[in-house]
Amino acid sequence: MRIVLILEYDGSRYCGWQSQPEGCSIQDTLETALSEIAKEEIHVITAGRTDTGVHALYQVVHFDTSVQRPISAWVRGVNALLPNDIAILWAAETSDEFHARYNALERHYLYLLLNQPTRPGIHHSKVGWYHQPLELEKMQVAGSFLIGEHDFSSFRAAECQAKSPIRTITRLSITRHGNLLIFELRANAFLHHMVRNIIGCLVYIGKGKYSPEWMCELLKSCNRTYAAPTFSSAGLYLTGIRYDRRWYMPELAEAPIIPGISLSN
Structure with missing residues (x-):
């Protein structure tokens, strides 16, 4: 089964997206929480790696798992295990043909x-x-x-x-x-x-x-x-990450909120 997630994070205290031996990355933190929910080791593929200190409002990842879980487990369940500066916004089961990185337009x-x-x-x-x-x-x-x-x-x-x-x-x-x-x-x-x-x-x-x-x-x-x-x-x-409409990815807000300033497109 292939699951796709959309997440947001504050990258201030992380050493970027990509997994590191020290376990200090967004990927390391996310995979630890997902593995706990799945009760098996989970590895994610991302649409784009972000550097140390870079933030994301719409990051997309997918992963494969052999277990059946309600979609709520991949959102609320994982969020309960994540630190406050990383949050899953949306999850869905998707086709095995979907690839977070290679299908991104x-x-x-x-x-x-x-x-x-x-x-x-x-x-x-x-x-x-x-x-x-x-x-x-x-x-x-x-x-x-x-x-x-x-x-x-x-x-x-x-x-x-x-x-x-x-x-x-x-x-x-x-x-x-x-x-x-x-x-x-x-x-x-x-x-x-x-x-x-x-x-x-x-x-x-x-x-x-x-x-x-x-x-x-x-x-x-x-x-x-x-x-x-x-x-x-x-x-x-x-x-934001844009995909072909056949993947049914939702559109979410694309502007960070700064007090007193509207950055809407």
Whole structure:
């Protein structure tokens, strides 16, 4: 039997999604709870691995099990065993043909960047921060150069395991809500650290270090050493995974809640 889950988590105190020998990951924590409910060892496959400190509002996983349990056991039962910063939102039995990773058509991310002179307090692990003024229009122009299919080698981490650096960005929007900049990115898939490296380069352009056209030069260079440092993970959220309608995956909210600010699409 194959079960599909949608979950959300606060990644602040975890060493990312992927299982680690120390057992400090989201995957380790989830598999421990699932195995307790199933009374057998459970291994999950995810739609996308998130880095240390990255949050998720809509993460998708699937797993196979030989046991019969009511769907409520995979939601309320597992949630009772999970820490408060990880929660199962939805579960269903699915076809053995469904694959959380390989059937995903598009991944959606949001990056929240607080742009003010002083660092955040309450939201220190929920938003990125940059102290100098950033010019929104220049970042918007630079971001437009990344839309479409490109070789994103200049924005991939050295340890990236993807076979190809070719990715297709379908949306890259930047808006300002007071002192909060909101970056929305959608692509068929992302390379390791790709979103955070793009944010770092956009910040360089926003503060005036480079012109928007520098983004085109980075793309053409296919050289990571020319780009900005990887930006903080604190403001990054996995907000959606899109599948073909035949898999009947529900649509859930795609915006983190920040007091006093509505981020609805």
